[in-house]
Amino acid sequence: MIATHDHILKLRAELDQHNYHYHVLDEPSISDAEYDCLFRNLKALEAAHPELVTRNSPTQRIGGTALLAFTKVKHEIPMLSLGNAFDATTMVEFDRLVVEALDLPIEDDCTTVEYSCEPKLDGLAVSLLYRNGELVRGATRGDSTIGEDVSINVRTVRNIPLKLHGSGWPINMEVRGEVFISKAGFKRLNVSQMEVGGKIFANARNAAGGSLRQLDSKITASRPLEFCCYSVTTDICATHTDNLQQLQNWGMPISHELKLANGIQNCLDYYRDIKERRNSLPYEIDGAVFKVNSIALQRKLGFRTREPRWAIAYKFPSMETLTELVDVAFQVGRTGIITPVARLKPVKLTGVLVSSATLHNMDEIARLGVMIGDTVIIHRAGDVIPQVVSVVIERRPENAYAVQMPESCPVCGSPVERTKLVKRRKGKEIVSNGVLYRCARRLTCSAQLKQSIIHFVSRRAINISGLGDKTIEQLVDKKLICSPADIYKLKPEQIITLQGVADIASRKLIVAIKNSKMPTLARFIYALGIANVGEEIAKVLAQSLLSLERVQKALPEVLTYLPDVGLEVAHEIRSFFDDSYNQGIISMLLSPDECGLQLQNQLDLSAPFTISATLGSLLDKLHIPSIGSGVAQKLANRFSSLEGVVNADWLEMRHILPAKQAKAVRNFFNNSDNTNYAIAIEQQLKDFGMHWQSKKKFVKNLPEVGHTWVLTGSLKLISRTLVKDMLESLGAKVVSSVSARTYCVVAGLGATSNLAKAAQLGLQVLDEEEFVSFLAKHNITV
Numbered sequence: 001m002i003a004t005h006d007h008i009l010k011l012r013a014e015l016d017q018h019n020y021h022y023h024v025l026d027e028p029s030i031s032d033a034e035y036d037c038l039f040r041n042l043k044a045l046e047a048a049h050p051e052l053v054t055r056n057s058p059t060q061r062i063g064g065t066a067l068l069a070f071t072k073v074k075h076e077i078p079m080l081s082l083g084n085a086f087d088a089t090t091m092v093e094f095d096r097l098v099v100e101a102l103d104l105p106i107e108d109d110c111t112t113v114e115y116s117c118e119p120k121l122d123g124l125a126v127s128l129l130y131r132n133g134e135l136v137r138g139a140t141r142g143d144s145t146i147g148e149d150v151s152i153n154v155r156t157v158r159n160i161p162l163k164l165h166g167s168g169w170p171i172n173m174e175v176r177g178e179v180f181i182s183k184a185g186f187k188r189l190n191v192s193q194m195e196v197g198g199k200i201f202a203n204a205r206n207a208a209g210g211s212l213r214q215l216d217s218k219i220t221a222s223r224p225l226e227f228c229c230y231s232v233t234t235d236i237c238a239t240h241t242d243n244l245q246q247l248q249n250w251g252m253p254i255s256h257e258l259k260l261a262n263g264i265q266n267c268l269d270y271y272r273d274i275k276e277r278r279n280s281l282p283y284e285i286d287g288a289v290f291k292v293n294s295i296a297l298q299r300k301l302g303f304r305t306r307e308p309r310w311a312i313a314y315k316f317p318s319m320e321t322l323t324e325l326v327d328v329a330f331q332v333g334r335t336g337i338i339t340p341v342a343r344l345k346p347v348k349l350t351g352v353l354v355s356s357a358t359l360h361n362m363d364e365i366a367r368l369g370v371m372i373g374d375t376v377i378i379h380r381a382g383d384v385i386p387q388v389v390s391v392v393i394e395r396r397p398e399n400a401y402a403v404q405m406p407e408s409c410p411v412c413g414s415p416v417e418r419t420k421l422v423k424r425r426k427g428k429e430i431v432s433n434g435v436l437y438r439c440a441r442r443l444t445c446s447a448q449l450k451q452s453i454i455h456f457v458s459r460r461a462i463n464i465s466g467l468g469d470k471t472i473e474q475l476v477d478k479k480l481i482c483s484p485a486d487i488y489k490l491k492p493e494q495i496i497t498l499q500g501v502a503d504i505a506s507r508k509l510i511v512a513i514k515n516s517k518m519p520t521l522a523r524f525i526y527a528l529g530i531a532n533v534g535e536e537i538a539k540v541l542a543q544s545l546l547s548l549e550r551v552q553k554a555l556p557e558v559l560t561y562l563p564d565v566g567l568e569v570a571h572e573i574r575s576f577f578d579d580s581y582n583q584g585i586i587s588m589l590l591s592p593d594e595c596g597l598q599l600q601n602q603l604d605l606s607a608p609f610t611i612s613a614t615l616g617s618l619l620d621k622l623h624i625p626s627i628g629s630g631v632a633q634k635l636a637n638r639f640s641s642l643e644g645v646v647n648a649d650w651l652e653m654r655h656i657l658p659a660k661q662a663k664a665v666r667n668f669f670n671n672s673d674n675t676n677y678a679i680a681i682e683q684q685l686k687d688f689g690m691h692w693q694s695k696k697k698f699v700k701n702l703p704e705v706g707h708t709w710v711l712t713g714s715l716k717l718i719s720r721t722l723v724k725d726m727l728e729s730l731g732a733k734v735v736s737s738v739s740a741r742t743y744c745v746v747a748g749l750g751a752t753s754n755l756a757k758a759a760q761l762g763l764q765v766l767d768e769e770e771f772v773s774f775l776a777k778h779n780i781t782v
């Protein structure tokens with residue numbers, strides 16, 4: 001027991017350190033797969049010893065029971081806001097007032113005040129209280145004196161330390177900062193919201209606010225929230241930047257853009273620089289914040305009514321503007337989803353001429369209440385597609401008219417249907433209307449066909465180079481290809497008839513098609529273009545199930561045992577393989593007499609992908625009415641087998657469960673469809689070696705797990721794609737540029753800058769022949 005406890009403490013400390021490297025220092029110390037492995041080990045130990053679980057364990061960032069309302073909290077020191085500047089003159093004036101108030105000598109333009117410079121993050125302000133180094137409370141700003149206690153939500157934010165590192169922190173300490181969502185996180189969130197028919201957020205700030213103020217902290221836990229600390233109200237060091245540096249040493253995330261400036265002119269330089277780099281930053285900022293760096297001088301300067309005299313926010317010009325909604329067009333995507341796109345009267349916004357904006361879906365149009373002819377406010381953040389934010393109702397013309405989803409597909413004319421959402425709750429399937437509309441004709445609609453062929457041949461999928469978008473469009477329009485399988489039946493004389501394809505290119509293309517016939521299982525699954533199955537999920541499916549046959553017949557409940565596969569995706573996978581048209585295409589692709597593709601099946605399970613389902617989790621996945629995961633586990637402990645639960649003696653069941661729950665279990669299994677389905681899941685777990693009693697197959701500890709490789713220059717003997725696949729099959733991560741984290745470099749001809757950097761860092765470099773012998777050592781022949 002003591003040994004287990006020590007092991008748990010060791011794993012927690014290790015995970016905390018890796019989290020710190022990843023979130024705070026931005027320098028990952030291990031690969032995602034290794035992290036997941038440690039995390040799963042800790043979870044398993046804690047599940048076996050629930051009495052050893054503590055609030056601050058890294059496994060506890062998952063949220064808890066939903067609240068009815070947030071309690072109010074008082075900020076002992078009010079959370080004030082900042083004065084704003086919109087031009088350099090106001091900034092210079094701010095500095096003059098600082099210098100005057102501090103009574104500093106004004107010697108002809110001499111720069112005397114030291115300022116800290118930080119980006120102004122666009123999220124929401126949060127206060128965090130630490131007692132004895134442990135997070136004890138998180139609160140929103142509210143009206144600056146009274147905020148809301150969002151402690152349970154704050155605990156789910158991955159980069160907020162639940163416990164400070166090191167020592168020497170004040171017994172009571174309050175830090176403040178911004179909770180925000182990165183640009184990438186925001187994009188991902190809206191895509192998944194759209195899929196489940198949830199609210200679409202107009203911008204990352206609204207998404208962060210909405211997510212942090214959720215009464216159900218499990219929802220908060222599922223949102224990509226991040227924290228950046230920008231102040232501490234407790235005395236620590238003599239300057240603001242030293243305070244932040246010290247906080248970072250204790251594990252607190254601070255801005256990577258924090259700088260010092262001597263005098264206001266240097267502040268203006270910082271502003272110009274960060275404004276220029278704004279689009280390439282991973283998060284939204286709406287300006288820069290400048291603070292007098294000395295805490296003593298800050299005290300001397302004090303506050304006006306609502307803002308400090310020692311700080312100012314220099315805001316960027318607005319990214320919003322007014323324009324007219326001229327029309328709404330409808331675009332058909334790869335999976336047939338029809339998306340409304342706003343056609344706008346062209347208008348310049350942050351230096352770019354904008355003439356269209358995304359409207360997401362029909363629910364979003366209803367939410368905005370937008371009509372064609374309306375004047376709308378559009379917002380453009382970074383390189384993100386502009387969005388329609390709101391409507392100026394007062395300017396609505398008399399002839400404005402409603403936006404309507406066409407009844408037939410704008411490309412192929414076939415009927416448009418509304419998507420359905422299927423959820424299992426309390427043992428029943430609940431089907432509701434989704435927010436999306438789809439062209440019913442799927443792959444026979446030329447818009448979808450073109451998109452899915454473009455995806456199928458793309459570099460990360462089947463990888464047929466030389467088959468560009470324009471060529472594909474022509475091939476589909478001329479009806480030379482009607483499915484991915486037709487690619488393999490193309491003849492050079494057909495390709496040569498296409499515009500822009502010369503004789504030599506057509507011959508090269510035929511060779512590229514021929515060379516693409518041995519994809520890995522993961523690439524093939526990804527190439528099929530199943531909705532929501534990206535490269536990562538495709539790899540998980542291949543690495544955990546090992547063959548296409550298994551992926552094809554896997555039940556959704558079994559799929560949800562795999563890392564990162566939720567019920568929604570599991571259903572998409574199931575329905576894709578249930579579709580007879582898809583089945584036909586797959587068998588044509590794999591038939592030696594037709595296309596002759598040969599999948600390189602995954603040979604062995606690799607450590608992170610060995611899955612052992614438990615009886616408790618199986619019972620939980622059945623969604624028996626009123627049976628949660630705790631009760632499911634109780635049933636499992638008592639009856640030890642599915643058969644035991646199905647045939648449980650009533651008295652015995654009553655022994656562990658109240659009458660209502662015992663009855664629910666009984667009623668559920670009295671329905672033979674339910675029993676058969678549960679048995680089918682169990683059988684599949686056995687077939688796939690995932691059952692709790694299955695002997696674990698030989699687990700290969702992949703030799704290159706945790707190693708990052710770089711390929712550079714051009715290779716003669718093997719294609720780069722193949723090299724990447726091979727390295728990945730050995731567990732390595734392959735990236736494009738050399739850094740201190742690189743483990744080994746494979747250098748072909750003409751490699752220059754990467755090679756120079758590798759030499760500078762003293763890294764291991766293999767030429768192509770050496771690499772081939774490295775592969776041979778791992779029994780891979782090329």
Ligand code: IVH
Pocket residue numbers: 079080081082118119120121122123124125126141177178230231289308311313
């Ligand atoms: S300092 C008393 N620093 O901007 C000064 N605020 O308009 C407290 N903000 O409520 C704020 N980035 O939510 C500070 N680097 C930064 C900031 C920042 C964003 C937000 C914060 C505050 C608002 C003030």
